[in-house]
Amino acid sequence: MASTDTTHLAALAGAPPSLRTATADREAVATDRSGHRPATLPDGVVRATSVADVVDTLRWASAHRVPVVPRGAGSGLAAGASAHAGEVVLDLSGMDRILELRPADQVAVTEPGVLTADLDAAAHEHGLFYAPDPASAAYCSIGGNIATNAGGLRCAKYGVTRESVLGLDLVLADGRRVRTGRQTVKGVAGYDLTSLVVGSEGTLAVVVGATVRLRPRPDVTATLAAHFGDVGAAAAAASAITAARLQPSVLELLDEATLVAVDAARGTTLRAAGSAMLIAQCDGRGARADIEALGEVVGRFAAHWRSTTDPVEADELLAARRAGLPALERTGDVFIEDVAVPRSQLAAAVEGIAAISARTGVRIATIAHAGDGNLHPIVVVPRGESVTEGPAWEAAGAVFTLALRLGGTLTGEHGVGLLKRAWLRDELGDDSLALQRSIKAAFDPLGILNPGKAI
Ligand SMILES: Cc1cc2nc3c(=O)[nH]c(=O)nc-3n(C[C@H](O)[C@H](O)[C@H](O)COP(=O)(O)OP(=O)(O)OC[C@H]3O[C@@H](n4cnc5c(N)ncnc54)[C@H](O)[C@@H]3O)c2cc1C
Incomplete structure (x- = not known):
C-alpha cells in the first residue's frame, strides 16, 4: 500500500487530539481479514476512547467533508473497514467497557469495542449467555457484530445479532447523538431504527453503545x-x-x-x-x-x-x-464467500459449488452454518495470486449467481462491504436499491460515513 501525503489534515481546523497520521498507525488500520489490499493508505486514524471523541471527530469530519471509516476489531471479511487515501479511520476498539450487566432484566449495556467472547464470559458469571457467537468471537467486537449483523454457530436456534439487540446509542454523521430502540424485550414505538442500523456496515451512523439481550444459560x-x-x-x-x-x-x-x-x-x-x-x-x-x-x-x-x-x-x-477458516488460510490466499440459500437447497448449493470449482479449476473449500443455509465457500489460490481478479474472481461470481438462482442471498452474515457491491443490484433490484440510497442520504446527507460500502 502506497503511503500518502497527510499534511492537509493538520491544516483542517479543530482536528481531534487523538488523530494519528504516522505511517505505522495508518498501516495498522488499512484493511480487514477479507484479503482486500487497498492501493493506498488512509490519511489518518482517530483512536476513540469516549463518546465525546466520536462526536468531536464527526463534527470535524462533517465541517471539512472528510470521509470516515468506522472500525471495530478489523476481523471483517467483506472489506467493510478497508480505507484508502482521502479517508480517516475511526477506531472504536478502545471503547471497550461493559457498562451494565443486569441479570434481573437479562440485558447488558456495552460499549462497541468490547470483544464478543468477553461479553459472553461476563454473562456466564450470572448464569446467562450472549447468543451470537461468530467463529471469530475471541477477536471481533460487538460494534462490528452490530454493523455486520453477525451470525455464528448458535444462530441456528437463537438468531443473528439483530435478534439480540434491543437498543443503540448512535452518533450521526453530523455529530448528533441519537438513542434508538429500548431497554425492554418488546416495543413498537416509531420506526425500528435499531434494526435498520444493525447490518448497515458503518454507513448510517457510528455505534457508540448497545443494549443487548442475554439469555439463560x-x-x-x-x-x-x-x-x-x-x-x-x-x-x-x-x-x-x-x-x-x-x-x-x-x-x-x-x-x-x-x-x-x-x-x-x-x-x-x-x-x-x-x-x-x-x-x-x-x-x-x-x-x-x-x-x-x-x-x-x-x-x-x-x-x-x-x-x-x-x-x-x-x-x-x-x-x-472454528479452526476451519484459519486452517485454510495456512494453505494459500483466500476469499471467503458468505452466500445463504433456503435450507432445503443446501445440497443443490454444495453440488453447484463443486461444479463451479471443477469448471473453473479454482480450489473452493466449503464450511457452512448448515442450520441457517449459510455457506462459506472459500476460494483458495496459491500464495501471492489475486483472489479478486482472474479465474478466482470468476468462480466467486459464479457462486453468487448460483445462490441467487437458488432463491438465496449474496451474504448471510459478513455484509456486502466493498467486495460484493457489483452483485447487489442483481439481488435487490433498481427500486429497492434507490430506496436504500435515499435512506442513506437521510442519515448522512454529505455522504461521509464509510462511502462506497454496503449499498
Ligand atoms: C476466522 C474468522 C471467522 C469468522 N467467523 C464469522 C462468523 O462465524 N460469523 C460472522 O458473522 N462473521 C464471522 N467473521 C467475520 C467478522 O469477524 C465479523 O464480520 C465481525 O462482525 C466483524 O467485527 P469487527 O469488530 O472485527 O468489525 P470490523 O471488521 O472492524 O468492521 C466491520 C464493519 O463494521 C463497521 N463497524 C465496526 N464497528 C462499528 C461501529 N462501532 N459503528 C459503526 N460501524 C462499525 C465497519 O465500518 C465495517 O463496515 C469471521 C472472521 C474471521 C477472520
Whole structure:
C-alpha cells in the first residue's frame, strides 16, 4: 500500500487530539481479514476512547467533508473497514467497557469495542449467555457484530445479532447523538431504527453503545459428530434435520478440503472418518433426547455418527469447526464467500459449488452454518495470486449467481462491504436499491460515513 501525503489534515481546523497520521498507525488500520489490499493508505486514524471523541471527530469530519471509516476489531471479511487515501479511520476498539450487566432484566449495556467472547464470559458469571457467537468471537467486537449483523454457530436456534439487540446509542454523521430502540424485550414505538442500523456496515451512523439481550444459560448440552461419504450427503442430512422440525442450537458442515486443512493445522484425524462432517449441538433439558432424534435422521445419510454430553469433547469438536477458516488460510490466499440459500437447497448449493470449482479449476473449500443455509465457500489460490481478479474472481461470481438462482442471498452474515457491491443490484433490484440510497442520504446527507460500502 502506497503511503500518502497527510499534511492537509493538520491544516483542517479543530482536528481531534487523538488523530494519528504516522505511517505505522495508518498501516495498522488499512484493511480487514477479507484479503482486500487497498492501493493506498488512509490519511489518518482517530483512536476513540469516549463518546465525546466520536462526536468531536464527526463534527470535524462533517465541517471539512472528510470521509470516515468506522472500525471495530478489523476481523471483517467483506472489506467493510478497508480505507484508502482521502479517508480517516475511526477506531472504536478502545471503547471497550461493559457498562451494565443486569441479570434481573437479562440485558447488558456495552460499549462497541468490547470483544464478543468477553461479553459472553461476563454473562456466564450470572448464569446467562450472549447468543451470537461468530467463529471469530475471541477477536471481533460487538460494534462490528452490530454493523455486520453477525451470525455464528448458535444462530441456528437463537438468531443473528439483530435478534439480540434491543437498543443503540448512535452518533450521526453530523455529530448528533441519537438513542434508538429500548431497554425492554418488546416495543413498537416509531420506526425500528435499531434494526435498520444493525447490518448497515458503518454507513448510517457510528455505534457508540448497545443494549443487548442475554439469555439463560442451558443446563445441558449434547453434541453430535457425523461423518459422510461425500458433502452432498452431509448437506442432504442437514436439510432433513430442518424438515424433521428438529431445532439444534448448532449445525455446522465441513467439507473434505476443510477437514484436510484442519487435520494439518491441529493434528486431528477427521478426514480419515469420512470426506464430510456435520457437527450438531442441542441444548436445554431435552438435549439428550433431541440429539438422539437428530442422530436417527442423520443416520439415514451418514457413514457413522456419535453423540456426547462430555463438555470437553464438545469443545474440541467446536474448536475444530472454528479452526476451519484459519486452517485454510495456512494453505494459500483466500476469499471467503458468505452466500445463504433456503435450507432445503443446501445440497443443490454444495453440488453447484463443486461444479463451479471443477469448471473453473479454482480450489473452493466449503464450511457452512448448515442450520441457517449459510455457506462459506472459500476460494483458495496459491500464495501471492489475486483472489479478486482472474479465474478466482470468476468462480466467486459464479457462486453468487448460483445462490441467487437458488432463491438465496449474496451474504448471510459478513455484509456486502466493498467486495460484493457489483452483485447487489442483481439481488435487490433498481427500486429497492434507490430506496436504500435515499435512506442513506437521510442519515448522512454529505455522504461521509464509510462511502462506497454496503449499498
Ligand atoms: C476466522 C474468522 C471467522 C469468522 N467467523 C464469522 C462468523 O462465524 N460469523 C460472522 O458473522 N462473521 C464471522 N467473521 C467475520 C467478522 O469477524 C465479523 O464480520 C465481525 O462482525 C466483524 O467485527 P469487527 O469488530 O472485527 O468489525 P470490523 O471488521 O472492524 O468492521 C466491520 C464493519 O463494521 C463497521 N463497524 C465496526 N464497528 C462499528 C461501529 N462501532 N459503528 C459503526 N460501524 C462499525 C465497519 O465500518 C465495517 O463496515 C469471521 C472472521 C474471521 C477472520
